[in-house]
Amino acid sequence: MVESHPRSSIFHTREWLDALQRTYKYKPRAFTTSAPGSALSNGIVFCQVNSRLTGSRLVSLPFSDHCDPLVESPEDLQALLSAVRERTAGKFSHVEIRPRSISLGEQSNFKARSQYHLHVLDLHLSLEEVYSGLHKNGMQRKIRRAERERVVADQGRSESMLQEFYGLILMTHRRHKVPPQPLAWFRNVIKCCDSRVKIYVARVDNRPIASIFTLRHKKSLVYKYGGSDESFHNLGAMPRLFWAAIQDAKSEQLLELDLGRSDQDNEGLMRFKDHLGAARSPLQYWSSGASARVTSKGLAFRTAKHFLTRLPDSLFRLVGELLYRHAG
Incomplete structure (x- = not known):
């Protein structure tokens, strides 16, 4: 489905997900309304981010500028969002979706959060x-x-x-x-x-x-x-x-x-x-649940903005190795 869907991107691919999992141990998770054993007709892919610093959450997708839900109709989208909400309730601090071209709509219980320019x-x-x-x-x-x-x-x-x-x-x-x-x-x-x-x-x-x-x-x-x-x-x-x-x-x-x-x-x-x-x-990024996610930029600026530039390369790199898995 990834290769054939018009809104798929590099960030939907198995290869990108494999790189995220190998580096940061993020577990990929996908939601679909397609019946078991049938060809996929829609889906939303997430990574599960578990962090003692920034909470346990689902993100679609970490370190990815955008990741559209791959759907054919507004009805598919609402069905998928309902399934995500029902199956994640009480398990994660929040769920974040980063679509490129689809508005989730306030009726989905996802609220507009961070906004950027593409x-x-x-x-x-x-x-x-x-x-x-x-x-x-x-x-x-x-x-x-x-x-x-x-x-x-x-x-x-x-x-x-x-x-x-x-x-x-x-x-x-x-x-x-x-x-x-x-x-x-x-x-x-x-x-x-x-x-x-x-x-x-x-x-x-x-x-x-x-x-x-x-x-x-x-x-x-x-x-x-x-x-x-x-x-x-x-x-x-x-x-x-x-x-x-x-x-x-x-x-x-x-x-x-x-x-x-x-x-x-x-x-x-x-x-x-x-x-x-x-x-x-x-x-526009959308979030359901608490919006307490801390970005890598936020963590760096809040805790060590002036200190970081004085570190030797080895320690400067180490800070990134420790930080980014919490900031996806």
């Missing part, structure tokens, strides 16, 4: 038309600058490229005072998702200065993570990498570049994605 670049246009839609100063000029400065963009998913990517992730998370997800998470995503994963690394004089981590599902390319060396931002490496990813997506006849979510107060990130020509739409 950014998606339409790739139905020709490559020339996509390029003309890039912001002239914010993107086109920086891409040309990167070419003049001989910024080289490589791609792959080898261990050496992963290490370069993760080194840049560490730099970026230090700037933002938020610990990084464990290296094991990225290794497991690569191991489980395999050819769906592509890491892009920008280098100047053979030195890695920027990197992005992407995944492919059907006709969609998903940008999930990125990191950079701040001292080389003037070279335009990030625009260069995104342009390389767009060119590859067009050559593979993909139809959209999903740039993920942005916090509503993150003006810099929203502006960057706008400059790529992406359309911005509201992304």
Whole structure:
């Protein structure tokens, strides 16, 4: 059903769920109205997150920007939500669903909680038309600058490229005072998702200065993570990498570049994605039960905002290894 349903994404796949389970020990759970033994016609997939810090809950899905219920009708959706409510009552602090394109509706007993912006670049246009839609100063000029400065963009998913990517992730998370997800998470995503994963690394004089981590599902390319060396931002490496990813997506006849979510107060990130020509739409998360979930960003900022940046890399990474399993 995942491969055939029009609203399925990389986050619905068994491979993504396997990576979550291997890294964070989250147990996948699914709800459907389909009869036992019959082909699945609908479903909502969750991960069970058990934490002494943040409570026991069901999330659809942790570390996933969106995960639509895969349904064919409003009646299917309401039946599924009722089943979720009945079978989880009293067992979890709350249940969270993160749809991309479906409103759960207040009558479902799920309440609108966190809201973000989702950014998606339409790739139905020709490559020339996509390029003309890039912001002239914010993107086109920086891409040309990167070419003049001989910024080289490589791609792959080898261990050496992963290490370069993760080194840049560490730099970026230090700037933002938020610990990084464990290296094991990225290794497991690569191991489980395999050819769906592509890491892009920008280098100047053979030195890695920027990197992005992407995944492919059907006709969609998903940008999930990125990191950079701040001292080389003037070279335009990030625009260069995104342009390389767009060119590859067009050559593979993909139809959209999903740039993920942005916090509503993150003006810099929203502006960057706008400059790529992406359309911005509201992304609403819904929750049933208590809404006391603590995010990784919240935990980091509330307990150790200034302390974190003073830690050596080994301890900085350890904080992430300890934190993220509670924050899914």
